[in-house]
Amino acid sequence: MDKSQAISQPHRGSARAKERLYELAVNLAFILICLVFLAPIILIVIVSFSDERSVVLNGYSYFPDKFSLEAYKFILREPDSMLKSYGVTITTTIIGALTGLLLTALLAYPLSRRDFKARNVVAFYVFFTMLFNGGLVPWYIFYAKYVGIGDTFFALIVPNLLLTGFHVMIMRTFFVNTIPVSILESAEIDGAGEWRIFFQIVLPLSLPVLATIGLFATLGYWNDWFNSLIFINKPDLFSLQYLMTKLLLNIQFLAMNTQNSNMMELLANMPKETVRMAMAIIGAGPIVLAYPFFQRYLIQGLTIGAVKG
Template sequence: MAAISDKNTAGSNPKNRLSAAASSGINIFFILYSALCVIPLLLLLSVSFSDEKSVLTHGYRFIPEKFNLAAYAFLYKDIGQIAYSYGISITVTVVGTALSMLIIALYAYPISRSQFPHARFFTFFVFFTMLFSGGLVPWYLVYVQMLNLKDTLWALIMPLLVSSFWVLIVRTFFKETIPAAVLESAKIDGAGELRIFIRIVLPLSMPVLATVALFQTLTYWNDWFLSLVFITNDHNISVQYLLYKMLANIQYLSSNPTAAAEIARAGGMFNFPSETVRMALVVVGIGPIVFAYPFFQKYFVRGLTVGAVKG
């Protein structure tokens, strides 16, 4: 009752309230900021559905002067490889994010407990990797020669599994936010550390875990460098690297009319939509990941330990 009374008193304190002008100003600021984030996406979507000649003549417009699906028709010619690379990216993202969250949480929980005698050592160990690394060549040799992961999906998953920064963020969240009284009461009731971790710590930590999972999802989905380094054929490349290769080829043909003419003479396409297809590539690349935000958003604003400790 005392905790509830203090909460109500704090909530009713006029000093904690914003004035109408300040509240309106904050709302206007975030509306404008959101518009600045959405407007470029609307522009590239509009350009991707525009006619190539109208774009070259009149520039980019929010409303297509002449509606045309030539850019997507051009991409459809390679729909088999695009669909397969989509499957690779989705598999890598789902498996990588799940394993990453499991490892990060399992590492962060012990070093957040003051009873763990080696907490400082393992905290320093993970912090040290943020400051120093072995370099690109040893990193490559470990995955290719020692682990023999070249041309496998694990080469796209393992290098991004653990982020030292997110380990420390989750560790701080466990240590500072989850009430020690809740953990102690569970221990008195006979629960072991694993049961406390699964039944208490993880449910109370959904906001931070969902936030980290979202950033890990974005990291896996947007990665193209690992496909460039570890994959030597088109079999296991991610969709981002495939689109990167397509964009590089389009730019080369746009700047080299001789090569484009040779391709046209061999039966290929000469007048391909170079400008609009670039926008279509972006739309294809960001499409699925946009749907991840609504799934994670509800955890960002949820109260973490409201009512967990009674006064």
């Protein structure tokens, strides 16, 4: 063994030891950060299963004096309406997110093509909608009077199909920076049309940005309660978030009208603090479970156009 090789071995060992210590420190740091972010969620879950009186007397605690299911029983006292609202929200989220994602891709793809003559005009229109809007009253009149979607299932889907022009810009940037023009030109030479290129080449190569925008659209539809408030009067079409918002407003109304003895008795037996936490669990639970399926592509989609070192 050469003298230089014998000297270099201790240096390599020390370098590996430093790398392991660095990796251990980074892993511990991320574990602590995850615990910090998980702590409020764990607290919400525990409080939702706590007794209302113990929460009022002792405040929020990770170790409550008594566990209770009264908050969930109060929310689910009418299980049929809750199941209907769940079905409406799930159906709206699936149809709206998929349709909105397709429309966003159909608008973003032509904007990424240099041979599209009107792309600057369309891009300006998309960018303009990111800065200005017509206001609530014209928006309502347009959809309720001219489109005629009031009190229908379409009222929960159509107004949010294109959530924001920012999604279009993200997807256009992905198409420009990620999909080589040579692949599209080769497909055109082979006789493929624009629709075939879009569905068989562009979309399969765009899974990261599709998953990212799909997650944003899914969150938007799942958390939407405003369209139900504005357009819907039929209880069968109430979304989950609007139903729970309405329930919370009823609790606040009872709390503000405590002069009546009947209301005081009803309010005394009503879980006010714990029911808020239970609503958060019921409303956010399914979408939290769906998040890991998007996580694989989410980081790739969010770092589109980033400077690489």
